[in-house]
Amino acid sequence: MQIGPHILKNKLIVAPMAGVTDRPFRQLCKSMGAGMAVSEMVSSNSLLWGSKKTQRRANHEGEVSPISVQIAGADPQMLAAAAQYNAENGAQIIDINMGCPAKKICNVMAGSALLQDEKLVEKILIAVVRAVDIPVTLKIRTGWDKQHKNALSIAHIAENSGIQALAIHGRTRACAYTGTAEYDTIAAVKAAVRIPVIANGDITTPEKAKQILVYTKADAIMIGRAAQGRPWIFREIDHFLTTGQHLQSPEVSDIHRVLINHLHDLYHFYGEYSGVRIARKHISWYTKGLIGSAGFRQAMNQLPTSDQQISETNKFFTQLAKKGQRLSYIKEGSN
Structure with a gap:
């Protein structure tokens, strides 16, 4: 899989997810086998470029190449300027968001709402491509609704x-x-264009990843929600695609180690106050379905400090490890 001058190590890409694919998460997924990770979207509104939130999203310090930054907006010139800004601040690939379905994005005619106006789509793409000398990629959905699927166009x-x-x-x-x-x-688009096509949506297992690659003949796959609390899914899929064999599921001690390291990265990146609050959703994702985790997750959401989060997380996983279990999942609601 190649994007411009960048040759990815495999066919696995982390999908851009607002509030999720921050630098700590991207670095973690790359270390776990992802060939590339796309940042959470950065607004094209130049008034926001000085905000701490935007500056944090544009922080790629220590991140493994290639660095792909997603921009969102509806004005061609503002998006072009945003592309230039991010290219000057370390982006090696610019990705344009025309896939987000969120109402607050679509209500300002950005994200997937742009699919309704193909002339505007063309103006945006041309403006951004001309604005930078690095590769520009695009993320879309199949269309606005089932009656208006225009992905091929x-x-x-x-x-x-x-x-x-x-x-x-x-x-x-x-x-x-x-x-x-x-x-x-996706298969129809792949058959009709020469540029690389990346398949996304409901890819949750190694078998599903192989199935989608074979069926669509896509050049790569993009994984989003399935990686939340399960960043090792990338090495599992990569191993399966390479060997046809399954990796053994992680042991409780492995999950414990990955989670603790992830929490420390979040605290360091966001600071104590925000780090603790952002960590809560990740703790929930890592432990969802684990035996005895329902009460743990509920209590975790009340803890105000990083020390308390770390302490209670250590206690929870120590108790699991004493049972000598490999990672065991049960149906949500039964624990």
């Missing part, structure tokens, strides 16, 4: 505009994250 516009890779989530904007992703549209 958008793909041709992207290719003709100089976009160097196209990621497609197999749902429409109207679907949000409900139902199941479909891959026929």
